[in-house]
Amino acid sequence: MINPKTTATPAGERELLIEREFAAPRELVFKAWTERDRLMQWWGPPTWPIDYCTVDLRVGGAWHYRMRGPAGEEGWGKGVYREIMPSSRLVYSDYFSDEDGTEIPSGGDRRNRFRGPGWDDPGAKQDDLRERRAQGADPGHGRR
């Protein structure tokens, strides 16, 4: 286990590389990130769990979810899949949306990328993730 477990390194002008290694088969990590029932169990913080979620796992398809806050507030999010290679690679845009899935502009393009070991980068960790930094974005947005 590396310490700290999660590292964040600038990888470009608007790119932050976030890396974490998981002691689990990459097939399971990929499923945890792409199957509705599994996503609902970990994506949202305990105070803002996902209580509604749909997943349409194909390029151009989306996962669309609602997080429920402690006072009953709603926060919707949506990810549109850009690249899907089972157990190896997952790229999707990530933004706030409304109930209908319409994007709520937050001033930038955010793109999450899951990359399994051995995929196009020999030094890749078991899992890593890049986030396209939105200009002037508040990281707090990610959790609402």
Place this chain on the structure above:
Amino acid sequence: MTADQLSLTFSALADPTRRAILARLAGGEASVTELAAPFTMTLPAISKHLKVLERAKLISRGRDAQWRPCRLRAEPLQDAEEWIERYRLLWEERFDRLDDYLSEAQARGAKSQEDHHD
């Protein structure tokens, strides 16, 4: 810090050599020659990296033409580090939850294989 300053800082920090130079300068000022020593790089190549760091206001250079020591400028670096740390923490919390989920899922998988009657 303005978004442009942050972009400049990010670009500067995206290179591992430049991050190593900053780590070295955290221990005190140094000359170009001293900074170049640990790297298999020419002095002009190191100078180029230093220019990027200087433009991003992450270091300052002394005025003496002969001895122009490089110094860390702590404040912009600290601003960038605080910004990065907020993102890191957000993802660390999320990944801790994923880690817990993965452990539980694997434990459940092992148990259901042992116990066929379940």
